[in-house]
């Protein structure tokens with residue numbers, strides 16, 4: 001079994017981007033600028049945004065965090081998005097999801113200018129992805145593709161089961177894996193909560209990508225000997241032994257599954273850092289396009 005090291009891979013990507021930022025600086029040019037809108041007080045969201053800001057600082061991007069109150073109305077958030085769409089100094093921005101319940105997430109996604117949608121969530125960017133046209137690829141699936149590429153994992157002709165069909169992970173993941181590209185060219189099955197014979201289906205996967213948000217759902221009897229397993233799941237569970245009071249648990253029962261796999265990710269240092277690296281890649285792309 002080989003552990004897929006998302007931390008090391010993302011570090012490589014960050015170094016590559018930092019080198020490009022240094023060239024921009026040396027030429028006296030403006031550097032890319034990412035903004036993040038954080039609505040409310042969700043602990044995990046605050047953490048994610050803080051990490052994204054740290055990444056920007058590390059590689060030399062400018063970053064701005066816009067914090068909005070838990071009670072922010074939909075109208076107020078849409079007005080802020082409009083402002084950011086028009087702000088010449090911002091190359092790309094994200095609205096950290098989830099947003100509080102009084103705000104319709106779909107309206108938020110539709111309001112973001114596709115040229116600044118570095119999360120790759122808006123219909124134009126998703127459509128371009130489906131057609132194989134230049135776009136901002138959704139950060140998590142793109143990070144996983146990058147991980148497969150950098151470890152030179154063969155995907156062509158393999159059966160890939162994607163467990164979960166969300167708009168931001170499962171669905172784009174399945175599309176990317178099925179495209180005529182490298183990595184890609186896999187035969188893909190998307191599974192979800194209504195899938196019959198889930199255990200058998202997962203066991204038939206050469207590559208199993210799990211994004212359901214159910215802790216340790218995938219057990220050893222659901223995994224084929226020699227499979228590649230990518231665990232996207234990240235759920236906070238209380239843990240008094242940690243200073244933070246919680247730990248992240250993945251969707252895969254890592255301890256019991258790992259020895260059956262050829263490659264596997266762990267919840268810490270796996271997909272998360274690759275997602276953040278993708279966001280930086282998209283921000284650089286947004287900057288270059290302008």
Ligand code: NAP
Nearest residue numbers: 140164165166169192193211212213232233234271272275
């Ligand atoms: P989501 O929007 O809640 O979607 C979950 C998907 O899983 C749905 O399609 C659902 O099926 C399916 N599902 C739920 N229970 C299932 C079951 N028992 N059997 C089969 N399918 C089941 O979640 P998401 O946003 O994609 O996120 C999934 C996980 O990934 C979460 O833990 C999240 O925190 C994590 N995540 C991590 C990163 C990262 O960078 N590491 C990024 C994004 C998300 P239905 O459609 O039928 O309801």
